[in-house]
Amino acid sequence: MLATPPQPHDVSLPHFPKPAVIKNASSQELPRSIAQSWLDRFSAVLDSGDASRLSTVIHEDSWWRDHVALSWDLRTLHGLPAIISFLFPVLSSIRLHPLSLAAEGEAYAPSTVKPIPELEWIQSMFTFETSTGRGRGFLRLAQAEDGIWKAHMLYTALDGIKDHEESTGARRSHGGQNSSEGGNWFERRQKTHTFDDSEPDCLIIGAGQAGLNLAARLQALNLSVLIIDRQTRVGDNWRSRYRTLVTHDPVTYAHMAYLPFPSNWPLYTPKDKLGDWFEAYASLMELNVWLSTSITSSSYSPETKSWTVDIKKADGSTKTLHPPHLILATGHSGEPRIPTFPNQSSFHGSIYHGSAHKDATPSSAAGKKILVVGTGNSGHDIAQNYFEAGAESVTLLQRSGTYVLQAEKGGHMLHAGTYDETGPPTEDADVYSQSLPLPVQFALGRNLTKAIAEAEKENLQGLENAGFKVDFGHDGSGLFRKYMTKGGGYYIDVGCSKLICEGKVKVVNSPAGIAGFEEHGVKLADGRVVEADIVVLATGYDNMRTSCRKILGPSIADAVKDVWDLDDEGELNAMWRPSGHPRFWYMGGNLALCRIYSKFLALQIKGVEVGINNM
Template structure:
């Protein structure tokens, strides 16, 4: 854990003292263009020694595949110079062009008190691709504008661009290889889906948002892939979850690659509706999916640089395939964390993990039952609300503080002006949204989290009065840090907070957890006895690596890194980037993150397949 390392102050302690002229004398377009031209000359001449003329000593540079074939964050001029020394010669970044129109044209802004910068989006080329980035320039004590936070991200590979927009496929019969005599579109699709004539280059385990987005990207770049899912239908990973579940992110934020949700789609999507969308998406994107299928064996050959994967199909047959890459896309988390306690076997009631919850109306007769929910994250709240609405007496057990943000207010403040009806094109929003180093995002979120706190003051005060312990994050930066490092510790309020405030759902603090079960009760560490008919353990999930171990075995899992949380640079461990195991990739996250990062996973794989990455 690198918590302290990734908690920074803006302006950073080592940042230059910034003396801004009167705003009316600052011409952002001129400042940005002059800086970009200087950077272009340095890159053209491979003159790493000249970086101090355009970058502050305390600068940050976040790079996604543009300079190296990884996702990296470099902090400090010394580290940045070393990074460019190792990579610049073969990168060949050139043709840097400023975006002079739209939301991300050059402008002067002040993200926090004491820090003002000129920021703009720009585009560029490398030897192998085209990319986009963001520049954020600060004025030093000498009056010179230099780079403080720069972002570069490859968007496409030359020669392997996504077949979309102006490059969309022809589709007519005369475009079919060998002509229609060898099969029309439908006949060819049937053979493709079964891989009767060839084998997939990429095997994706899981056909949820992670797998579907990545498969669509890969196929648009001309790389064949097969998705394997244990469920009977695409979308069942959402359909099989608890009955009242809806998405917690608004629709403008959750579009999928190439296919946006319709403009009349609800802001928050019911789980079964989303499952149907996934099924339609797979069909419309012409993705190859084998449902009711499981992996029975997976062995990687370091010599041949490919896999031998045995897949058991729904009809009982077994097919052996030899993909070069396997993408593990089974969800954000690993196996459910299901603790056991002394005396649990003697408990006469029902105990189950939150992942097994369906609906209180079908979990026996809920009315009049005493229900204890252990955990106060999203699922714990949703399950508690579900039981209360079905007539149960519900108490939630809280071990530590939880961040609470309202879906009606705070959630929209997070996306305001970026992912809403007034926002820029989604593709540009994705570039800008990921353009800051993650530690800088945390720091900038502190002010926004405080604004949300003030907007939700009544709700927050009510929760505190009800005995609910709130936690705004160790740096008070709110939800994103909790999501990206822990995958939990927060609740997006869709109604349960009001029930807690009104005393309709009880809260019991137990910092030291649970002691044991008795025949009709749960006993907390402090000796408090909680009479219970049903105990739901909303205790979260393990690292994704645990699922790899279960599905693919120890040999594969032992070569993988742990997933999520941040590495020393402040980038997410193993997710969307090299996993530690050759030819193996982790893919996961929210719908928005899957849309954004599927591009980078697909490009890394295609670059390896085509021999254009070193």
């Protein structure tokens, strides 16, 4: 893990020298009493309306991450001056008021933790109210040399809008009555699905995990939603992928909103089983999905603050819709990134992008030399698929290092105590998992990356011996930073690493890439030639903005921002938040992130509809 040049969002966590330990308080009482005292002081400062007094309760080097509670956006403020500047103009209007700490016995009740050896926090979940909503937050207090405990990390996240809460729990809908007036449930459901006499409040493009989670959230907020998808069945976005695919994230992490997977669900979900779950989810959550449907044109009117979207339905008929909100939920990546090379047409074999891979069979693989260009998840899975199908040889072409962790070891360590069988309720885990600013998570990730490397040293040594270059991420920060900044550059090992270590899947390194093709292979930049009959380009995907351009046209794509990677504050660009175009939103990510952030996006949209989010 060699040192690398600094990058944006590199941070060092401070060390707060502590005075002598306070006496006359048991170790169990002390964290709660300290946290409660701080909460009371914090409330007094907020009630005063004077943001400058925050210096009495918040450290100079502090962080405040807010998800929709204070600004109808996703924000991260670093440093007391930035926090005061952010809160000063809105403190009196938002009327932030902390309520209570998590009770004893609850997940994330006040406790003392050491995130790193040099830093000790008292942490606790807490509830709060604002003038418009209710939420949950997370505090982390550090003690300064003068003995005063102040906030080092604060998190506030909106749970619901006052007078517009979700129709869940005690607010669930009645469900009908034993009467034919207005039609029975099935008849009402059919009418709702057609939108013959109404317009949807939200039109979602894509019926994968992003669209389904968001639609369920929006409908729980009593907004009407229509999802359109070009596939013939809900879940086909997973069924259509390569035959051997299973999720690389464990089921304990990957639940859907409102409807968790059953306790006997497999730890890693096969793609077709997940597709079936999506189909069942859409039915059980009463989501309106039009399949084999595509957009033919779209435009936005600033005057009416609504969209005009022409669509072509499965039966060939057309319909024009006028939703106030349009959400692109086709996945957090855009169109496949398919490079071309000199003399490619002279190649006598076949070339295709990894997105087109379905299955390697004995008939398609036998006697064939396979070259897979790219060493992310898909590249490894495809290489393993070809080897197991009996290919003569399988080679991975690696241009730069790849972070590798084993699903059965490092994968469990990533979620231990939070998203596992011993962890807290998923909703509590979601608050906790998002409560630290991303740059801080990256910094803390260094220690976890080292621990995972130690647990997997045998596998890593085997990869190194086989010529595979392992990259532990910028500054040794590991998987999470790679995912949140690049969306790739890693492999969660579900079997291919063993094949590489045993020499069954070969590795060729070419930092300068491919110079071109020859009749029977690929010529590398250094002049070497790798023989191949089939070349699979596992070269990733473009920015999600390319999907926007393809589906909605250049005028909309030119107005929106690029998606993914971090903005100046350290939040993801454009995803789950204002996109740059009025009432156009991006929704994407893995199953867990779609579950978590669909809530925040749904609340932003609901805020617009009830007139308190003035975007």
